[in-house]
Amino acid sequence: MRQNSPEITQYLQDWRNGNASALDEVLPIVYNELRLIAKRYRAKENGGHTLQTTEIINEAYLKLVDQSGTDWQNRNHFFAVASRVMRNLLVDYARAKNYQKRGSGAEKVNLEDVALFSEGADESIVELHEALERLEKFDERKAKIVELRYFGGLSAEETGEVLGVSEITVKREWLKAKAWLYNELSNF
Secondary structure, three states: OOOOOHHHHHHHHHHHOOOHHHHHHHHHHHHHHHHHHHHHHHHHOOOOOOOOHHHHHHHHHHHHHOOOOOOOOOHHHHHHHHHHHHHHHHHHHHHHHHHHHHOOOOOOOOHHHOOOOOOOOHHHHHHHHHHHHHHHHHOHHHHHHHHHHHHOOOOHHHHHHHHOOOHHHHHHHHHHHHHHHHHHHHOO
16 A cells, blocks of 8 residues: 655655755655565566566666656656656566567567466567557557556556546546457457
């Protein structure tokens, strides 16, 4: 369960306003949650990868430090951005690994092999990422909901707070997005 602490939001706002030490204050508070997000990502990867949870967190930290000018709205916004950063790290890692193994991009896979619905391989992360990019082109909110719920581990209520919509809207859009992804990925 996420810490619902006003101090997290305050540290993020201080960091945005140029107080570099605020990041040093907030990271120990959110570290365990970042670790859970990274573990969630790793659990969706196949067992043969070498990228460790700590490496994901460290790489994400370096990228988050570069975003000191971000207008952090609250702690959920921070975790949404952290989730996106980790997702991109894993997709880049999976693509590089697939390129090394095959000399080209990822193979197409069935939905049953995709990490959204079952434990999958590196190719599954890439395929899901590409499907989410296609979804984002015509329905950005649904793609964002999938990213926040699936990759970020946010609840429907937290996702609604980040997006400024009701919890029931998030739940309804989540179901539609999963159906769209199922259809999209099963056509490969």
